[in-house]
Amino acid sequence: MPFITVLMLEGKSLEQRRRFAEEVTKSAEATLGARPEEVRVRFVDMARGDFARAGRLMCDEVRGL
Numbered sequence: 001m002p003f004i005t006v007l008m009l010e011g012k013s014l015e016q017r018r019r020f021a022e023e024v025t026k027s028a029e030a031t032l033g034a035r036p037e038e039v040r041v042r043f044v045d046m047a048r049g050d051f052a053r054a055g056r057l058m059c060d061e062v063r064g065l
């Protein structure tokens, strides 16, 4: 049973999540041979203050600091 966890910055819409879940489920079916009803997708939102890239918090990059 594939269990796919997606960590991403907060702010994606329900429609984006819906489409992503559909597409990644199709991909798991095509590449792993998983049955669609077995595929789980979990979205975990990260606040921009909880994630840093190259030593800079994403909230600071947004503000151009």
Ligand SMILES: O=C(O)C/C=C/C(=O)C(=O)O
Residues within 6 Å of the ligand: 007, 008, 009, 010, 053
């Ligand atoms: O990893 C990065 O460089 C930026 C991260 C982006 C996301 O996680 C996102 O757009 O959801």
